Amino acid sequence: MGGDHPDTLNSRNNLACAYQSVGDLGRAIPLLQQTLTDYERLLGGDHPDTLTSRSNLACVYRAVGDLGRAIPLLQQTLTERERVLGGDHPSTLTSRHNLAHAYQSAGDLGQAIPLYQQTLADYERVLGQSHSLIAMVRANLEQARSA
Template sequence: MVLLNHTSVDSDTATLCDLATHLGHYLKQHGDINTGIALLTRASHSLERLHGPDHPDTLTSRANLALAYHWAGDLERAIALSEATLADRQRVLGPHHPATLTSRNNLAGAYLSASDLDRAIPLLTASLSDAEQLLGPEHPHTLIARNNLAGAYLSASDPERATPLFEMALADYERVLGPDNLNTLGARNSLARAYRSASDWARAIPLYEAALVDCERIWGPGHLHTLTARRDLANACHSAGDWERAIPLYETSSAGAERLLGLDDLNTLTARINLASAYRSAGDLEKAIPLYEATLAQAERVLGPGHPLTRTIRSNVETATRSDN
């Protein structure tokens, strides 16, 4: 960061652009979203100056910036930039290039976050068809495309279409990549979400339990993947009305996120809001309201008052406060 601060943007080299990109990703994922976006913007502009607007590295930097806007909750900018990048990659690289397929998936993800399923699902359907034809049914990109399409159907409250795709994706991941691969564990989690959306706790919770055991065995109890698996199991128990089991899991997840990632990380904020919601569901407003309020103050400082998570926390604070009156 010191080097970038003491270097003129006009003198950026490809190496400095690479440094700005990596640092931008790091800061984005660890709570300093605005600085991360500024660095990714700098890299994008400098690469366009160095290589021109159609160079693959320029297009990749633009895709990275779009993902950062998506991460920050600025869906208007994320969608506009993702649409432009997809159009450019289709023109420069062709409609079937792997980078074009990635851009199509990224744009579909932004549409999903904006709840625009009418535009997301056709894109994901096309991505899966292209991946199957160009890469084969068992290529990792094909497996990811199938999993993404299933996720879109799940977001559209269509578990009947989502669940078979998730089941197929998991079976393929286990056969092609092995049971301990990160994508396999993610596919198992996605299938559990589909079962959970159908309130099929008898199939959902054992999958979440197995995922937590696997993560603890592979990465240890304090790893981010393990924290995520513990949170997912807690969410399932919470949804099933099992507060006695959910709350200790949330407490462990929240403490682990604070220790591993710090108070300002998005995962930590999410863990704290989950714990506060569990307290509220169990009727313990004396614990819920102060935790909501503290997390809201943190989110406003770190993410800004307009971020979707900040707005969600503010709504939860208002609801819990009304319940206490």
């Protein structure tokens, strides 16, 4: 297959996410950065796998408190997912939620709360009232409102 094969990139992305899940962000970040560069080079900036890779990197940046890097990547991912996948696609809704969470982490509740509200309404409409993601978004919105 080789290092540039999409399956190899997917495996590298999954390995980086595994590092993230066990808290080894020192290994996750450079792996995600390289994977994103390779996805962009091979598949283009708006391919769904590239968008997932960009989102994963942004979420790790948010986890380490590097909101200056996280927020622009999340904004870019949301814009591209809305354009490529549409506003109601679950990945687009996840991007909107991730951006709201980053704004909340940055203390920008004026940006976070409306995004949470829009995401919650769209999740309820698209996925149904009982979907597990609804509870997570609702909890994050309630937390942001009480901050």
